[in-house]
Amino acid sequence: MFPSAKTILLTAASVSLALTHTATADDRGGDKPRANPYVAGDMHNHNTCTDGSVSAGYAIDRSVATGVTAGGGTNFDLDWFTLGNHGGAGNRDCRFSDNSANLPGDPTTTWNQTLGQTIDGITITSLKGTPNGTGSSATMWRWQSIKEVEYPVIVNRTPIYNKVLVEGLEWIVPGHEHTDVAVIAGQNPRGHGNADKMAEYEFRFDRADTDAIGLLDASNNQVWPGKDNVNNSGTAGHQKAVSGVQWLQAHYPLQSYVIPTHTERAGVFNPAGNNGYNIEHFRDFNNAGPTVAFGIESPGHMAQGSVSGGSGSYGTGAVGGGTYGLSGVYTAKVGGLWDGLLGEGRNFFIYVSSDWHQRGAAGARDAFTTSDFIPGEFTKLYVPNTEHFRAQSIVDGMRSGNSYSVNADIIGPDLVFRARGRDDDWKTMGETLVARPGEKITVEMTMTVPAKNNSPYSFNNPLLQQVGIHQPLNKPSLDHVDLITGKITGVIPPGGPGYAVTNAGGVAGAAIVYNPTTTISQQIHANKMRSKRLKDGSTELTFTTTFTAGNTPSYIRARGTNIPIATPNVSDTAGNPLLDVNNALVSCTDPACPAHLATVNGVKKVTFDVQAYSNVWFYANPIFIRPEGSPKLLVEKNADLAKRLAGDQRADNDHDGHDHHDHDHHGHDHDGHGHDWD
Amino acid sequence: MTTTIMATIMMVTGTIGIEIKNGLAVRDIPAPPPTFTSDGAYGCCRASTGHRLHRMNRLNACLLVGLTCGAVTPCSGDPTSVEPTKGGCEAAVEQTRSLAAALPADDLSRYFAERDLHQAMIEAGNGEFDDCLEVTARATDEIKERRHTLQPGEKLKVLKSDE
Numbered sequence: 035m036f037p038s039a040k041t042i043l044l045t046a047a048s049v050s051l052a053l054t055h056t057a058t059a060d061d062r063g064g065d066k067p068r069a070n071p072y073v074a075g076d077m078h079n080h081n082t083c084t085d086g087s088v089s090a091g092y093a094i095d096r097s098v099a100t101g102v103t104a105g106g107g108t109n110f111d112l113d114w115f116t117l118g119n120h121g122g123a124g125n126r127d128c129r130f131s132d133n134s135a136n137l138p139g140d141p142t143t144t145w146n147q148t149l150g151q152t153i154d155g156i157t158i159t160s161l162k163g164t165p166n167g168t169g170s171s172a173t174m175w176r177w178q179s180i181k182e183v184e185y186p187v188i189v190n191r192t193p194i195y196n197k198v199l200v201e202g203l204e205w206i207v208p209g210h211e212h213t214d215v216a217v218i219a220g221q222n223p224r225g226h227g228n229a230d231k232m233a234e235y236e237f238r239f240d241r242a243d244t245d246a247i248g249l250l251d252a253s254n255n256q257v258w259p260g261k262d263n264v265n266n267s268g269t270a271g272h273q274k275a276v277s278g279v280q281w282l283q284a285h286y287p288l289q290s291y292v293i294p295t296h297t298e299r300a301g302v303f304n305p306a307g308n309n310g311y312n313i314e315h316f317r318d319f320n321n322a323g324p325t326v327a328f329g330i331e332s333p334g335h336m337a338q339g340s341v342s343g344g345s346g347s348y349g350t351g352a353v354g355g356g357t358y359g360l361s362g363v364y365t366a367k368v369g370g371l372w373d374g375l376l377g378e379g380r381n382f383f384i385y386v387s388s389d390w391h392q393r394g395a396a397g398a399r400d401a402f403t404t405s406d407f408i409p410g411e412f413t414k415l416y417v418p419n420t421e422h423f424r425a426q427s428i429v430d431g432m433r434s435g436n437s438y439s440v441n442a443d444i445i446g447p448d449l450v451f452r453a454r455g456r457d458d459d460w461k462t463m464g465e466t467l468v469a470r471p472g473e474k475i476t477v478e479m480t481m482t483v484p485a486k487n488n489s490p491y492s493f494n495n496p497l498l499q500q501v502g503i504h505q506p507l508n509k510p511s512l513d514h515v516d517l518i519t520g521k522i523t524g525v526i527p528p529g530g531p532g533y534a535v536t537n538a539g540g541v542a543g544a545a546i547v548y549n550p551t552t553t554i555s556q557q558i559h560a561n562k563m564r565s566k567r568l569k570d571g572s573t574e575l576t577f578t579t580t581f582t583a584g585n586t587p588s589y590i591r592a593r594g595t596n597i598p599i600a601t602p603n604v605s606d607t608a609g610n611p612l613l614d615v616n617n618a619l620v621s622c623t624d625p626a627c628p629a630h631l632a633t634v635n636g637v638k639k640v641t642f643d644v645q646a647y648s649n650v651w652f653y654a655n656p657i658f659i660r661p662e663g664s665p666k667l668l669v670e671k672n673a674d675l676a677k678r679l680a681g682d683q684r685a686d687n688d689h690d691g692h693d694h695h696d697h698d699h700h701g702h703d704h705d706g707h708g709h710d711w712d
Numbered sequence: 713m714t715t716t717i718m719a720t721i722m723m724v725t726g727t728i729g730i731e732i733k734n735g736l737a738v739r740d741i742p743a744p745p746p747t748f749t750s751d752g753a754y755g756c757c758r759a760s761t762g763h764r765l766h767r768m769n770r771l772n773a774c775l776l777v778g779l780t781c782g783a784v785t786p787c788s789g790d791p792t793s794v795e796p797t798k799g800g801c802e803a804a805v806e807q808t809r810s811l812a813a814a815l816p817a818d819d820l821s822r823y824f825a826e827r828d829l830h831q832a833m834i835e836a837g838n839g840e841f842d843d844c845l846e847v848t849a850r851a852t853d854e855i856k857e858r859r860h861t862l863q864p865g866e867k868l869k870v871l872k873s874d875e
Contacts, residue, residue: 085838629868
């Protein structure tokens with residue numbers, strides 16, 4: 035471990051901002067088309083295979099297509115899409131939507147109505163595994179719908195859209211709430227491939243999947259034997275969850291990810307039930323899967339906030355008592371749980387997705403929502419664009435930490451967030467800059483604020499109206515960027531002091547400090563950035579600033595928002611987001627305020643999608659800084675591990691000459707038989 | 713054609729007023745915004761004014777129908793609580809559905825509540841009984857608090873499946 039409190043890691047000594055504000059029409063000629071350095075996606079969303087409102091195909095169509103879908107409804111043109119549905123079972127045929135989506139000719143249909151029929155080129159002849167329900171309640175286990183419905187839909191859609199589509203899972207975790215998982219091994223929609231490994235993981239480790247049989251071979255032998263169907267809750271459940279992470283690390287260390295989601299929602303960990311996560315559980319996951327368990331996801335359900343809270347589907351019992359700037363307190367709090375993990379130097383990054391299920395009071399084609407946004411409509415997870423972008427690129431990009439999370443298109447796909455020392459060796463998000471103590475660290479950020487977002491509302495942001503700012507909801511704006519720094523004091527061993535931290539549900543959970551060295555070191559207002567208006571009406575903003583490297587490892591992360599500091603009911607005097615339920619204390623008085631907003635005494639309040647478009651943030655993953663000569667950080671060691679594994683994998687694949695998607699790092703042929711897992 | 717829900721005059725005086733839940737006044741005087749430096753005064757199970765125990769309502773939904781569905785709420789502090797069940801979920805939904813049915817057919821809060829109850833049953837169909845109870849609790853709140861009202865002449869437009 036590094037000695038704590040030895041030095042001040044970074045001092046915000048010399049803020050050498052470029053102070054010119056140069057937005058003029060003359061600047062417009064300078065920009066030219068270029069490939070976006072990052073691509074936008076979504077890894078957490080639902081359809082009627084589980085508790086979503088639209089069919090699996092329709093969910094993909096709206097998320098990645100362009101223009102307007104047949105029957106109405108804007109498509110959102112994502113570059114990549116991971117279908118991340120719950121584990122367990124479902125009784126609805128997910129080639130059809132639910133009645134509540136109000137889609138023409140697409141009524142609720144249950145599996146008992148369609149067995150044996152070929153629909154959308156897919157024929158389901160039987161519900162496999164342990165029988166579960168009868169009649170319209172007869173369910174298909176999710177391992178089957180992953181393998182036989184969702185993946186074939188992905189195969190069908192991939193050539194239509196020429197986008198990267200992945201079959202994933204929202205793992206219902208033993209002992210906990212939920213976690214995004216994808217196992218891309220075997221998936222190759224362009225050449226068909228299969229999602230057998232994803233299905234196997236769901237069968238083995240999802241606590242809602244209590245099927246005792248699973249896939250059978252031609253001789254009626256279990257293909258996936260040895261399932262633990264007992265330890266599905268509490269402490270024993272957590273150990274099963276850790277086993278799941280270990281299984282992924284052992285078999286698919288570069289072809290899978292495990293990202294706990296809406297991690298505060300279910301409160302604190304319950305040793306006798308299935309509730310939330312404490313920091314030690316994330317540490318356990320990262321220890322068990324250093325190249326697969328590398329982060330957490332902020333909550334989706336961004337349009338659920340009513341007058342009593344509920345944004346993110348967080349109630350007052352969630353750790354933190356609700357969301358803060360539509361993020362959970364683990365990520366929104368400076369010095370909070372995320373900073374606790376970064377303070378160990380862990381490779382632990384932040385992601386965001388829609389958690390799309392349904393639009394509440396609206397149907398799928400309506401412009402408004404009182405619940406969720408369609409993937410790409412409001413939330414975008416950016417990962418690096420690469421030549422021949424494919425599923426592996428998504429996993430690699432997420433694992434690297436070179437990614438950022440954006441709501442309401444407050445910034446676009448071309449963020450530059452990087453740091454360098456005395457030489458010109460720039461390091462970006464997820465990377466580590468090695469510097470001499472006392473060395474000047476230059477930090478540069480460039481971002482584009484798009485001309486518009488997908489808001490259907492053009493009236494002024496009611497939260498900003500309070501402070502005299504008149505900003506239409508459909509036009510993104512950036513008020514400032516926070517550069518947040520913290521010390522890294524070394525990895526805490528399991529069972530060591532501070533490894534497990536007492537957690538608390540409700541607002542009390544927001545008081546817990548996990549890394550007291552974390553602070554907003556610099557706050558750069560947009561009007562202090564270089565500004566360049568681009569042809570499409572968007573605005574490029576750039577700033578450069580400096581820090582001084584200390585004797586202790588550290589990190590710099592960034593967030594930006596449209597909310598000025600000390601905005602009543604929205605942010606505190608330091609610029610931190612307040613509990614979002616307070617937004618609803620603000621009235622929406624514009625004549626165009628929509629009819630679906632919640633009211634108090636007949637007065638509309640800033641709720642639902644209007645709240646989401648009013649209170650907008652982005653989060654960028656950290657850049658790490660380590661003193662020259664000091665031991666490598668865990669984030670570096672785990673990145674090195676991934677490189678070694680990739681080298682091994684390449685060597686294996688070169689040796690056997692097969693498509694690497696169908697092989698793990700051991701070079702084993704994954705045909706669904708004979709796993710060495712026990 | 714467009715689904716149109718016309719303005720409904722609130723029939724029960726004081727529906728959107730001071731109400732007592734969990735022994736605490738809600739929506740009377742707004743509480744000061746909690747911040748990260750909160751000392752925990754708004755801690756779960758001892759919420760202060762202006763802060764409803766949203767997730768506690770799942771437990772309330774259980775109590776409402778007299779079931780021991782035992783939703784493990786973060787506030788329960790009862791590590792021996794059992795998981796919510798399909799039966800508990802369905803009973804809670806039915807109870808709330810009857811409350812909704814008591815409202816006029818064109819009442820906007822009834823519409824919102826019934827949409828939530830539909831989703832609750834979807835959650836149940838997926839085995840997500842905790843989510844089922846959560847959504848049911850939201851529907852119950854919608855009915856009790858009449859969170860949605862329309863101004864005279866105002867409409868909520870929702871595309872129907874035949875449009």
